[in-house]
Amino acid sequence: MTPKLLHFVVPRALSDTQTTCIERARQLHPHWDIKIWHDDVLIDGARLSRYLDRASSGAQRADLIRLDALLVYGGIYLDSDFRLLRAFDDFTAHYDFFIGTEDGYNLSNGLIGAAPQHPAIAAIVDFLEDNEPNWSAPPNETTGPVLFANVLRWRQDVHILPRETFYPYNWNEPRSAIHRLSYAEHLWAAGWKKNVEKISRQQRVVRSAKLLGKRALRPMLSAGLSGLRRAKRAAEDSSPGFLQMYQPRMYPCSEEIVISTVHGQKIVLDGRDLSVTPDVALRGYHEWPEEAFVRRTLRGGDWFVDIGANCGTFSILAASLCGPLGRVLAFEPNPHIHLLLSKSSIINSYHDRIQIFDFALGDAQETKMLSYYPCRHGDAQIGASEKAGDPISSGNLLSRRKEIDVSIRRLDDLIPINIPIKIMKVDGEGHEPKILDGSMRLLAERAFDFIIIKAEIELAPRNWGNVLRSLRMLIDVGYKPGILDGNGFVVPCASLHEALGRRSGKTLIFTAS
Numbered sequence: 350m351t352p353k354l355l356h357f358v359v360p361r362a363l364s365d366t367q368t369t370c371i372e373r374a375r376q377l378h379p380h381w382d383i384k385i386w387h388d389d390v391l392i393d394g395a396r397l398s399r400y401l402d403r404a405s406s407g408a409q410r411a412d413l414i415r416l417d418a419l420l421v422y423g424g425i426y427l428d429s430d431f432r433l434l435r436a437f438d439d440f441t442a443h444y445d446f447f448i449g450t451e452d453g454y455n456l457s458n459g460l461i462g463a464a465p466q467h468p469a470i471a472a473i474v475d476f477l478e479d480n481e482p483n484w485s486a487p488p489n490e491t492t493g494p495v496l497f498a499n500v501l502r503w504r505q506d507v508h509i510l511p512r513e514t515f516y517p518y519n520w521n522e523p524r525s526a527i528h529r530l531s532y533a534e535h536l537w538a539a540g541w542k543k544n545v546e547k548i549s550r551q552q553r554v555v556r557s558a559k560l561l562g563k564r565a566l567r568p569m570l571s572a573g574l575s576g577l578r579r580a581k582r583a584a585e586d587s588s589p590g591f592l593q594m595y596q597p598r599m600y601p602c603s604e605e606i607v608i609s610t611v612h613g614q615k616i617v618l619d620g621r622d623l624s625v626t627p628d629v630a631l632r633g634y635h636e637w638p639e640e641a642f643v644r645r646t647l648r649g650g651d652w653f654v655d656i657g658a659n660c661g662t663f664s665i666l667a668a669s670l671c672g673p674l675g676r677v678l679a680f681e682p683n684p685h686i687h688l689l690l691s692k693s694s695i696i697n698s699y700h701d702r703i704q705i706f707d708f709a710l711g712d713a714q715e716t717k718m719l720s721y722y723p724c725r726h727g728d729a730q731i732g733a734s735e736k737a738g739d740p741i742s743s744g745n746l747l748s749r750r751k752e753i754d755v756s757i758r759r760l761d762d763l764i765p766i767n768i769p770i771k772i773m774k775v776d777g778e779g780h781e782p783k784i785l786d787g788s789m790r791l792l793a794e795r796a797f798d799f800i801i802i803k804a805e806i807e808l809a810p811r812n813w814g815n816v817l818r819s820l821r822m823l824i825d826v827g828y829k830p831g832i833l834d835g836n837g838f839v840v841p842c843a844s845l846h847e848a849l850g851r852r853s854g855k856t857l858i859f860t861a862s
Contacts, residue, residue: 351441351462353381354424358411361387366538367429374427377436384422386414394421396474404492405484412458412492416474423465430538431460431515434531443765446470447508448497449515450674451535453649455494456501459535460515469507473500502673503701509674512650513769529861530769530796605689606630607696612644614665617692619685624725625660635662639774639801639856641837646799647671647771654760654797655679656710656784657776661690667772668699675702678763682709682719682755683729706763708756710777712786719755731755731780759787767794775802782815785822795827795861805855820845820857828859 355374359367375383388410391398395417404410415426425437440447445464451457463470473496482491489495501507513528520537527534606618606626611633618626628635643663647653649672655664658679668677677699681687687707694703709719709731721729764770767790777784781802785792800823804816824830830848831841839858842848848857 351425351445351447351464352423353378353438353441354422355381355383356386356415356418356422356424356426357383357429358386358388358414358418358426359429360407363429364538366536370427370429370432370536374431374433377433378438382424384418384424386418388414390414392417392421396420397477400477400481403481403484406488408488409482409484409492412488413477415458415461416470416477419461419463420466420470420474423463423467425462426458426460427533428459428535430536432534432536434527434533437462437532439766444508446506447510448501449510450512450650451494451516451519453512453651453672453674454498455489456497456509456674457494457516458497460533467506469501469504472504473497476500498674509676511652511676511769511771528769530767530794605692608633610634610662610666612640612666612669614669615693615696616660616662616665617689617696618660619689621724622660624728625662629660629662636854636856638833638835638837638854639663640666642799642801642833642839642858643667643772643837644670645837647675650675651771652676652678652768654770654773656760656774657681657778657803658686658690658705659776660686661693663774664690664703664705665693665697665699668694668697668703671702671771673701677703679703679705680708680710681705682707682731683721684753685723706758708758709780710760710787711757711780711783712759713757714759714762715757716754717757718752720750720752722750728778730778731757731783760784761788761790764791764796767791767796770797772799772801773797775800777803779805779812779816782812782819785819792823792828793826798861800828800859802857802859803855804849804857817845823859827862829862831858831860832856833858 355378357371363371371385386392388401388407392414397413397417400413401410404413418424419426425440440462444462446467446469447462448456448458449460451459476496477492484491513531515531515533516535517527517531518525520535604620606620608616608618608630610616610629616629618629620626625635634640640663643653643666647667647670651671652675653664653667653671655667655677658664658681661679664677664679671677679690681690684707687705690705694700694705709717711717711731717732719729719731775781775784781804791797802820804820820830824845829841830845831839832848832852833856834840835853839860840851841860842851
C-alpha cells in the first residue's frame with residue numbers, strides 16, 4: 350500500500366506557481382503528511398546521494414532525490430508545478446506503484462506513487478548505481494522519463510495509468526480542455542523547459558519539410574501525389590478498397606492461420622471457424638467502420654477495453670495504436686480463442702501492453718456456463734440454453750454444441766479507480782445488460798470516452814427488453830447515442846430510437862458528453 354505522504358523537491362526560493370500548487374495539495378490532503386526536500390539536503394538511507402555533486406543540473410538532482418525519498422519513505426512524489434484536481438486517497442488504497450505518461454512513449458517521473466522499498470523504484474536505483482549516467486546528457490535521458498521507460502516497461506508490478514490521468518496535455522502542446530477524470534494538471538513551469546517554444550504537430554511537419562530542402566522534397570512530393578492518385582481510384586468503391594491495395598498475406602499453421610491484416614498486424618486465426626476467420630483471411634479486416642474508428646481515435650498512452658475480444662482483431666489493432674505505455678484489457682473466456690489471442694499478442698510483441706483475461710464479465714462474481722460451437726467462434730453465449738428458447742447457431746449444422754463453466758467478474762472490481770479510458774467495446778452476444786450492470790460505477794462517472802456496443806435482437810430475443818434498458822441507462826448517465834458511417838465517422842443521433850433505426854449494421858456508439 351502507498352503511504353499517505355506527499356513529496357516535493359524544490360529550490361530554497363519558491364515561485365508563486367510552486368507556492369500555489371503546494372498549498373492546493375495541502376488543502377486536498379488535510380490528513381496527509383507532506384515532506385518538502387531541497388536539492389542540497391541529504392536523505393537518511395539515501396543510495397544516490399554520492400551523485401548529487403556530479404549532477405550538472407537542478408533537474409538531475411531533483412530526479413535523484415525523488416528516487417531516494419520514494420525508496421526510503423514511499424508515498425507520492427509531485428513536481429511542484431502540478432495543480433491537483435482531485436485527492437489521491439483512492440490510489441493509496443489500491444496501488445502500491447503507479448506512474449503516468451505525458452506522451453504515450455516515455456514514462457513521466459513528474460508524478461509517481463510507490464510503497465516503501467518497492468521493487469520498481471529499487472530497480473531504477475540499482476540501474477543508476479551500476480551505470481553512472483553521463484551527466485552532460487539531457488536529464489530526460491540520464492535520470493528522467495527515458496530511464497524510467499527503459500527500466501520499467503516490461504515489469505508486471507507497475508501500474509501505468511492513461512495519459513490524461515495526470516497529463517491532459519504535453520509540455521509542447523497548447524493547453525487543451527482538462528479531462529473530466531483528470532487528477533492533476535501539469536503546468537510545465539520547470540525552468541529547464543520554460544524557454545522551449547510550444548508548437549503544434551502540423552508546425553513540426555512544416556519545419557521538417559523546410560529543413561529537407563527542395564531537392565530532397567521534390568521526389569517525395571512526386572511519389573506522394575502518385576500514391577494519392579492510386580488511392581483516389583481505389584477509394585471510389587469504398588475506403589477498405591484503398592487498403593486492399595496491400596493484399597493481406599497468410600500462411601497455414603496446422604489448423605491455425607496466421608494472417609497479415611490491412612492495418613499491418615499479424616493475427617492467428619482458427620482455420621475451422623466460419624464466423625470471423627473467412628472475413629479476416631480474405632479481406633484483412635473484420636468490421637471496417639468500427640476498426641476505422643479505432644484507428645482514428647486511439648493514440649499513444651490510451652486505454653482500450655475489449656469485452657468479447659474473440660481472436661483479437663480489435664485488441665491487436667488497439668495495441669498497435671496505444672503504444673508500449675498504453676493498455677489493452679481483453680476479455681475472452683473461450684479457452685481455445687483465448688490461446689489464439691495470446692499467440693497473436695506474442696508474435697506482434699504486444700505482450701507488454703495487452704492484458705488478456707480468461708474470464709467473462711457480468712454483474713456479479715460467480716460461475717456460469719459458456720456454450721459455443723467450435724466452427725462458429727462468434728456465437729458463444731453466457732448462460733444460453735436451447736431448451737429455454739434462445740437462438741440456435743447455424744454452427745449446429747457442422748459441429749456439436751459445447752459447454753464449459755467460466756468465471757464471471759465485474760469490471761468495476763477490476764478497474765477500482767475512475768480513470769480516463771478512451772474506448773470500451775462490448776460484444777457480449779446478448780450478455781450486454783449484465784456486463785453494463787457490472788460497470789455502473791465507471792459508467793456513472795463517464796470513465797469511457799466512447800462505448801462501441803453490439804445490440805442484436807436476433808441474439809437476445811427474450812432479453813431484448815433488458816438490452817434496451819441498458820442502452821437507455823447509458824443515455825441517463827450522460828452518454829449520447831450515435832452510429833458509425835461506412836468510413837468509421839460518428840454520426841450523432843437525437844435519440845436511441847433514431848440510432849436503432851438508422852444503423853446499417855449491428856453497432857451503436859455512445860459518446861460521453
